[in-house]
Amino acid sequence: MTADTSLSLRIQMGLERVATAMRADDWASARAAGVNPAQMAVLAALEGRGRGLAVREIASQLGVSQPSATDSINALDRKGLVLRQRDADDARSVRVMLTPAGSDAMAAAQAARSVGGQAVGALxxxxxxxxxxxxxxxxxxxxxxxxxxxxxxxxxxxxxxxxxxxxxxxxxxxxxxxxxxxxxxxxxxxxxxxxxxxxxxxxxxxxxxxxxxxxxxxxxx
Ligand code: SF4
Incomplete structure (x- = not known):
């Protein structure tokens, strides 16, 4: 067996195929929430975080730059899906959290996902x-x-x-x-x-x- 057919490489190739298919879920869920996939990722990062996250934490979580995260947060803010609040422990810091409309958007997004479930359902x-x-x-x-x-x-x-x-x-x-x-x-x-x-x-x-x-x-x- 040659190196390019190693078990490790074939698993990586398989994961890539599944990831490609699951990106369809990202678009479907974003559409259902009325946002783009980058904004969807911010909403997902904030879900279940009662105290919200600082912008740098959101950027780190998503592996994007702080300016990119800020662009998405600004767009979500305009749509009423997130809000910014002063950190109770650090007045110089701002935390971003989901609004009730943001939580509703997340629920709609989750309901729109189907490709990943189909793939896992094969097992x-x-x-x-x-x-x-x-x-x-x-x-x-x-x-x-x-x-x-x-x-x-x-x-x-x-x-x-x-x-x-x-x-x-x-x-x-x-x-x-x-x-x-x-x-x-x-x-x-x-x-x-x-x-x-x-x-x-x-x-x-x-x-x-x-x-x-x-x-x-x-x-x-
Ligand atoms: S609180 Fe921690 S250990 Fe308990 S279910 Fe959650 S992640 Fe797991």
Whole structure:
């Protein structure tokens, strides 16, 4: 097998194909919300953030420059989908948050998505669970290398206690809701997420992957 057909490269090619198809969802959801895809990404970044985000945080989250983020925020402001408020903890700082109309637009956008659901629907439930864990590992790697900012996933959350229970189906624990859960319920964008410090994140990942624990729930199904 030659290098250009390596497993890694073929997986990357597959991800590119899926990403291309899923961009149709981005356009459909943006249209449903009455915005363009760049503005849609800002709305998505703000969803579930009660205190909102500073402009630099939005830019970092989306991997764009602050002027680009500001352009999108200005457009959303004119449409009444976001508002700016002085930060209660820092009067020099402004935070951007969704308005009720912005939340409605997000709901309409979510309802318009279908391509991603079709693709995932091609997988059996156990395959979907394996893919969820694989995606968590890939996203974490990109976070650790600084390629993308910390995402609101369990594995970077200070409330996450991996493999805390003997229950093979629900080995993990969330201290926020004080409940056990399995790897199939790992969150990708949890509104209650609180970023753990780097040392805790490293220890959490080690505990999550220890002794094949990552796949513990799957092996029991
Ligand atoms: S608060 Fe959310 S992200 Fe954190 S461990 Fe609980 S479910 Fe996971």
């Amino acid at each position: 059996a439930v156990d395959q979907q669970q394996d893919m969820l864990v694989a995606l968590v590992a890939m996203i974490r790697k990109l976070q650790d290398s600084g390629t993308i900012p910390i995402q609101r996933m369990c594995v970077s959350c200070r409330h996450f206690r991996p493999n805390a229970h003997a229950d093979a189906l629900r080995p993990h624990h969330c201290t926020f809701v004080d409940a056990a859960f399995g790897s199939q319920d790992l969150r990708m964008d949890c509104h209650e997420h609180e970023t753990a410090d780097p040392a805790t994140r490293a220890a959490t990942w080690a505990a999550f992957t220890a002794d094949g624990g990552t796949l513990q729930a799957q092996t029991e199904r």
